[in-house]
Amino acid sequence: MSTEQIISSLPFVGGKKTTPQHPLGPLTAGEITESAKLIKSIWPANTNIQFKSITLQEPKKADLVPFLAAEHAGQSTPTIERRSFVVYYLRNTNKLHEAVVSLSQGKVESNVRLGPNVHSNADGDEIIRVEQIALEDEQVKAEIAKLKLPEGTVVISDPWIYGSDGINDGLFTDNERMFQCFLYVRDPNNASELDSNHYAMPISISPVVSAETMKVTRIDFLPTGADATVKEPGPYKVQPPNEYIPEAQDLRTDVKPLNVVQPEGTSFEVTKFSEQGQSVAWQKWDFKVGFNQREGMVLYDVHYAGRPLFYRLSLSDMNIPYADPRHPYHKKAAFDLGDAGAGIMANNLQLGCDCLGSIYYLSAVLSDDKGEPLEMPNCVCIHEQDAGIGWKHTNYRTGRAAVVRNRELVLQSIITVSNYEYILAFQFNQAGEFMYEVRATGILSTQPIDEGISVPWGTVVHPGVLAAHHQHIFSLRVDPMIDGPLNRVVFDEAHPMPRSDFNPHGVGYTVSETPITTSGGYDLDWDVNRIFKIQNAAVKNPVNGKSVAYKIMAPPFQKMLADKDSFHFKRAEFADHNIYVTSYKDGELYAGGTYTNQSRGGTGVRSFADRKDNVLDDDIVVWVQFGINHVPRIEDFPVMPCEVLKVAFKPVNFFDKNPALDVPQSVQSFNKSTLMGVEHKQEAGTAVVKDGELCCNKESSKL
Ligand SMILES: [Cu+2]
Structure with missing residues (x-):
């Protein structure tokens, strides 16, 4: 990222001091308003500012650690200055700024113009306007007219983040921030149905809209055959619809109710630690929950039975690169967190629909493009669920069984990113384990294909509809403090014991442990059962003398398929290794870099790791990648059954026995x-x- 410090003669204007908040508490509505006011105050009065995010600038870890220690000890806490981090454009320009506002002092502390080639996320207001601009453009209308659509047909525009390919060729430059709109029609035979699935009716006209001028700058035509040839739009053949809404189905009638009943309420407690921050305590776990525009849910200060485990946990990034090599699809690679935001796209979750049982909802306040607070009601739901048997043994001699259920605590948030949904959940259990679960669902991103054609980079899911293959690659950021702040990552491998007098039958095997000393990217190897563990080498298990640890159980996935010189590979810096281990640096929160929109690489976790820092018994960050190569099935359409991915963190020699022994019998x-x-x-x-x-x-x- 290149930055340019603005030399501004504009005075920083002091504002009203706000009520002190906990240093990890998400910004309050008042703090958002105050931040926007302070930013506006450094510009002339008629300046039109497009705010991209106003979020908590988390304190330096060096300041926060003593604060949290004092808090846990019940002592008085030191004062930590409250700051907000503000990203904004001067509207209708490419002038992107990044500012830090001191809310404690009521002043703008820094204000930096970013660029070139640094672009911020899309915002909700902008996306709606780009949709309209694409459809109202006279040239686009003229192209749509060539389709000779039936009278009353509704055309839908899905703006996509433009992507990067590094080509600088007149109109085909990605220097400026743009949107690529993919167009569809709603079923012309049911034009009044607003929820009709337009992804079953893609068309080949794709307007490009400048985010600066908010005008259509180019119209692309999509290839619809087996090669890169593009055709003039011609009369559109209306295919049958393919709807997901229930009224379009012949619903089965043999499902009986399955109610989740908790007659005495829940076993967890939620308390406020600040105006917008909540603490959760459940079955020896306790942690703080934050929520921001980019990551959505963030967990801080995670303890089990009073022992520190994780300083901060969040989904850091995701990337979805597509397999179609043809223009403009070659740029299709969504970074849904950095390009849009997991917080800002969070659903308003509904009782009895998204969450069953006794549900506690958390709401949040984020900000809009005007710098005003935006209510995000019910964006996180908290509930318990029964996850089957936790452990069991029957003494066959006596017939006596001992058995407990496995109760889980779930914190869930659901995001809608245009066509797609991700159901994101932190899950904790009574055996000291926690999981991060992603359920991918929603509707495939589709494109038109000529009938009778089959291509090896996608699946035809409906007549005239191709769903291109794509990867979903996630990066979970884990800032550990396993029994203390200095941790290391080690990996275990199982190897056969050589034949010898001791192992004459060739059946023995041993497990070795290797510490990682230098920051970098590391990979799973199932042939040697390689398992990564986050360990505190200074704390030994009282029974076996082993270092206390948590192991990372991440499912294997195919690393990014785009080649090493591609922009997809350069941009998604996390997509090439199962695990990255880096030394902690304030502000290094995002595996793909802070600004992913049309990014060009060099600002993410691969770059952090390239410092080759010491990561042995240090303050480290572990970045856990997982994902799927989504080769669409026809069964994934018109809406995809959830594809479930789960990363588990399990104690290894951390307790002195099964920590769920004290769970009452089932x-x-x-x-x-x-x-x-x-x-x-x-x-x-x-x-x-x-x-x-x-x-x-x-x-x-x-x-
Ligand atoms: Cu997918």
Whole structure:
């Protein structure tokens, strides 16, 4: 990122001091308003500012660690200055600025103009306007007219982030911030249905809109055959619709209710640690929850039974590069967090629909393009769920079983990014484990294809509709403090023991542990069962003397397929390794860099790691990548069954035994299950529900 310090003669104007807030508390509506006011005050009164984000500037870790230590010890906390981080354009220009506002002092502390080739995220107001601009353009209308669509047909425009290819060829330059609009029609035979699935009817006209002038600068025509040839738009053949809405289905009638009932309420507690920040305590876990425009949910200061585990956890980035090599699809590579924002796109979650059981909702306040507070109601839901059996053993000699359920606490947020949905969840259990789960759903991004054609970079999911292959690659940022601030990452590998007098049958194997000393990208290797662990080498397990650790159980995925010289590869700096380990630096929060829109690389985690810093027994950050290569199936259309990805973090030699031993037994008197069949041999009174204590007893002791 190149930056240019503005030499401004404009005075910084002092503002009203706001009420002190916890240093990790998300900005309040008042702080957002104050930040915008202070930024406006450094420009002439008639300056039209387009705010891109106004968010908490988190304190330096060196300041925050003593604050949190004092807080945990119940001591008085030091004062930490409240700051906001503001990104804005002078509207209708490419003049992007990044500012830090001291809310404590009521002044703009720094204000830097960024560029060239640094672009900010799209905002909601802008996306709606770009949609309209693309459809109202006279040239676009003239091209649409060539389709000879039936009277009353509605054309829909989906603005996409333009992407980068480094080509500087007149109209084909990505120097300026632009949108590539993909157009569709809504079913002409059901034109009044606003929720009709337009992704089943893509058309080949693709206007490009300048985010600076807000005008159509070019109209691309999409290739629809097996090669890169483009054709003039011709009469459109109306295909049958392919709807996802329930009224278009013949709904099955044999689903009986499955209610989640918690007669005594939930086992978790939510309390405010600041006006907009909430603390959650559940089953020995406690942490703070923040929410911001870019990452959505952020967890801070995560402890289990009072022991520190994670300083900060968040989804840092995601990238979705597409496989179609033809213009303009070759630039299609969404960074949904940096290009738009997981917070700003969060759904308003609905009781009994998105979340079952006894639900606690968190709401947030973000900001809009005018710098005004934007309410984000119910953007996180918190609930418990039953995740099957936690552990069980039956003593076959006595027939006595000991069994507990696995209760999980879930913090869920759902984001809609145009066609697609991601259901993002932190999940905690009673065995000291936590998981990060992504469910990918929603509608495939589609494009037109001539009938009868098949291509190896996509799947035809409906007549005339191609869904190109694409990868979803996520980066979870883990800032650990496993039993203290200085951690290391090690990896275990299992290797066969050489044949010897000791191993004469060639069956032995051993597990070795190797520490990572230098920042870099590292990979899984299933052939040697390579497992990465975050470890505190200074704290030993009292029983076996091993260093306490948490292991990372991340599913394998195919690394980015785009080649190393491609802009996709340069930009998605996290997409080439399962794990990155870096030394902690304030402000290094995003694996693809702070500004991903039309980025060119050099500002993300690969660059952080290239410092080749020491990461052994230091303040480190672990970036965990996971994902899928999404080769669309016809079953993924018109809406995709959830594809579930899960990363788990499990204690290794951290406790001295199974930490879920103290979970009360799973018994009928507590669970109140209902007997539905006559085949069940459980004889009440003789063994099973004795005093409401046990599920099973002696009667059927068989192996
Ligand atoms: Cu996908």
